[in-house]
Amino acid sequence: MKGDAGWGWTFLLLAIVLELSGTVSMKYSAGFSRLWPSVLMFIFYGASFTLLNFALAYMNVSVAYAIWSGIGIILITLVSFTVFHEKLPLASLLWIVVIVAGVVGLNMSVKSH
Template sequence: MQWMFLCLAILFEVAGTVSMKLSSGFTRLLPSVLLMFFYGGSLFFLTLTLKSIDVSVAYAVWSGMGIVLITIVGFLYFQENISVMKLISIGLIIAGVVSLNLIGQGAEPQTVHKSEQ
């Protein structure tokens, strides 16, 4: 269930970013209202996600996949340029998110208390 919440948080964040672009600096009412709705929804679902997924992993996936998806939307919908360097950078983001997930799943939880440091 937590991964479904995270996917919804990502989709809402991407919709919020698209609304931000369409709002033209808060000069258009509907996209401006949608921007607030979508970002609020994104934070709502991200908060639910954090009940059971480590914040480091959840935030990396949320922000990383948001970057990837909004880059695709920018290229396809807003006709933004995409360069080889952008593609390499996005590949590195994806590699980082995958690495964090693999490390998070395979590692034994270790707790360090302040008194032990």
Template sequence: MSPNVSLGWTLLACAIALELSGTLLMKMSDGFTRPWPSVFMFVCYGVSFTLLNFSVRHIPLGVAYAIWSGVGITLIGVAGHYFFGERLKAASLVWMGFILVGIVGLKWSES
């Protein structure tokens, strides 16, 4: 893997982590009634989109965006369960598994 591609994947991983953080902060902001989580939510989303933008210099746009959104969806579902007690149905876990299989397929097709 060339350094540029490695950089793209690193930027994408950081963008995903910040998207996850921003979405958790969205829940914690309680509909913008809590100022600090609201502010940090916007910061996390802004930096996440910026890193996603830079990652697509090195990774095809469709692959990067699909992975960013798919991994984000899956992580948010799991994080919502663990941090906020939201219910995860068995069917939801199965569909999240399909998302992850699709992400792996995209990564393999990228190589």
């Protein structure tokens, strides 16, 4: 890893926000039946992967990808519950807690090396 780790975290957080935006756009695209949400989905996902790629210049791929996917899962679950009014069973909440614990544990284990 090289350079300032702050840039890695900045790129990673922006990649997560764009991944979330891409997933929301996918829902609004209704199976590619709506043009602009479909176009936005490709733009957001492309930008997300690009920023994830930039983050990898500063971070280990195992950590960056785990955080990117884990936080993305948590955020899209919250959006699906609050915006799309999808049901969130208790078992799902418990597994989200496991994801959060995994992301925190992974981050702590990397800092200890």
